[in-house]
Amino acid sequence: MEKQATIIDIARTLNISTSTVSRALRNTFDVKAETREAVMALAEKLNYQPNRLAISLLKRQTHTIGVIIPNLDFVLSTMVKGIDEVALEAGYTVMVCQSNESFGRELVNTKRLLDSLVDGIIVSVSSETKVFEHIKKIKDRNIPLVVFDRVNKEIVAPHVQLDNVEGGVLATEHLLEQGYQKIAILAGPQNLDISNKRMEGYLNTLKKHGLRIKKDFIIHCDFNQDYAYEATKELLTMKNRPDAIFTISDRMAIGASLAIKEKGLRMPTDIGLVGFNNEPITKLVTPNISSVEQPAFEMGKITAKLFIEMMNSKKDMNNEEIILKPKLFIRESSLRFTKKV
Amino acid sequence: MEKQATIIDIARTLNISTSTVSRALRNTFDVKAETREAVMALAEKLNYQPNRLAISLLKRQTHTIGVIIPNLDFVLSTMVKGIDEVALEAGYTVMVCQSNESFGRELVNTKRLLDSLVDGIIVSVSSETKVFEHIKKIKDRNIPLVVFDRVNKEIVAPHVQLDNVEGGVLATEHLLEQGYQKIAILAGPQNLDISNKRMEGYLNTLKKHGLRIKKDFIIHCDFNQDYAYEATKELLTMKNRPDAIFTISDRMAIGASLAIKEKGLRMPTDIGLVGFNNEPITKLVTPNISSVEQPAFEMGKITAKLFIEMMNSKKDMNNEEIILKPKLFIRESSLRFTKKV
DNA sequence: TAAAATACCGGTAACGTTACCGGTATTTTC
DNA sequence: GAAAATACCGGTAACGTTACCGGTATTTTA
Structure with missing residues (x-):
């Protein structure tokens, strides 16, 4: 079974034209039942597979x-x-x-x-x-x-x-509902739309509840666990530190979580945390991390x-x-x- | 810029043959410098891209x-x-x-x-x-x-x-070194080579140390966290329960870890645990999980x-x-x- | 300066398939 | 039973590219 059989091989052995073989293999249109069956049988026997390249070239689609x-x-x-x-x-x-x-x-x-x-x-x-x-x-x-x-x-x-705005809203509303007042956000890179939208939801919610927005509480960093860890450490050394953090990814939430634990603070008592994506890992770390799921x-x-x-x-x-x-x-x-x- | 320019378009506008264009675009072989440059320039201008399908069809490789x-x-x-x-x-x-x-x-x-x-x-x-x-x-x-x-x-x-056998050896030797004596293994599906090999390493090591192999301590289950969780619960209810578990994946280690914690046992004091793959998650759960890394x-x-x-x-x-x-x-x-x- | 070598180029076939047109043979119609 | 319709099939071109061969025109060689 060295070389792949072609439509030409079939045509030759059956003493018919390639056009007829081609039609027989597909349409059953304009082709006698018995020749069609003969073609089909031989194709089966030779394990014929149409060459996609040839068809793609002809039809101009791959x-x-x-x-x-x-x-x-x-x-x-x-x-x-x-x-x-x-x-x-x-x-x-x-x-x-x-x-x-x-x-x-x-x-x-x-x-x-x-x-x-x-x-x-x-x-x-x-x-x-x-x-x-x-x-x-x-x-x-x-x-x-x-x-x-x-x-x-x-x-x-x-x-x-x-609906990333809505995601930001969900997380922030929930934190407010739980009595957190000073909510920080770890946002992603500034040119990323999903990051900005989630932040927009955060900002809208704070405004809606008449809360002041603190510039210091908005941190842009890479989608990275280590950056989030460092950023959180910084946040927690502030004199008026946040009492909750919303991170726009779970990776970042993990980083934040590590920094929080290291500082000796406890979730949810001392500080609240909500991540984003609902990755399996959120259920596996201690404490479990709340998260916004996307379908x-x-x-x-x-x-x-x-x-x-x-x-x-x-x-x-x-x-x-x-x-x-x-x-x-x-x-x-x-x-x-x-x-x- | 509706249709993609072809070698034929170039040939026609330059009043030369497609062969020459083809040669000009590649080899610079058997083609005058000025015609080559003309071809190149026009190709650039028309944003010519060779059609991979045609070439693949001809050369029989994609x-x-x-x-x-x-x-x-x-x-x-x-x-x-x-x-x-x-x-x-x-x-x-x-x-x-x-x-x-x-x-x-x-x-x-x-x-x-x-x-x-x-x-x-x-x-x-x-x-x-x-x-x-x-x-x-x-x-x-x-x-x-x-x-x-x-x-x-x-x-x-x-x-x-x-070297999956070696992986099994590494994990088992380490557990023995840490003073664990009754080591169970959560292996994967029985037809999976990687599973069997890791288990082989486990068995070899026990034999080498003259330890008896307990059939009850060898559990075959799916590569799945939930199965591992259930299997571990079973293991821990045995009258003579294992004092260490080696799982052939980290997912399974997570499941085992949950069952262990639920049972009120503590790692590493009461029971030891080693996973496989060195996934990032092993560093994030509490306690961190030892794991065999593959490059x-x-x-x-x-x-x-x-x-x-x-x-x-x-x-x-x-x-x-x-x-x-x-x-x-x-x-x-x-x-x-x-x-x- | 004739012969040989070289530089450059074009034509054709091929890769495997399908669309389209046209042509026999067979069947249907009245 | 002739005309019209239908069933079935083959030939050719095309998709875009390259390999191969052969043929002029130009240059080199002695």
């Missing part, structure tokens, strides 16, 4: 979707799983590229995917990405594009994202569905915007009182 | 590597990152498929990758996989294959894997390198076997005495 993501953490790999699920169902193969949160790598990845002639691209931008020329190039080539999770207003394309798997599936709808309908969906709702999971790190009825 | 993995957990996604790194460097694009630990899905994935005409496949088998006909089909088609991490002797192909990123890189070497040299490497050494990280969960000098 049935491949490129996905660019900043990393493969819990949330994103769950989203990818969702995308995969739906894409596979619809007959597409998915090509995943990680940018490792690097802008340069993101450029290379987009170039590579365009070069691979993918039918479309789904992207979640890296935290370093501040300009979007490479994304525009995708649109210039008339290649369908959907952005998800880490979106940006400058990108003209359908968006699928979490990652769902988001992946919806993104892929929207994408496929766009591919099929060919209509302009640039203004489409799907927003999913977050959900707060309350755990030990912030639960001082059981909820009043 | 410069794509398919990777099949059971999931995207910490270890495997780190390995994929390593593969990606090396593959990209060598001009290959990587197509990752998850089997979700499902045999059926693994079949679909291999079929899909073969269908996509990848130049080769790198695979780590799912925990459900007990027969390897689908893998044989890859070999039948003469497509280079490397297995890594989750390998199996039945697969005829180069193997890259951890995942390195393993990914080595796998890809071996693979590319195989592709280039075309020689038979089926007997190649690369074995990487694990390393034990000792933490609170098993450290009763600081090491004697």
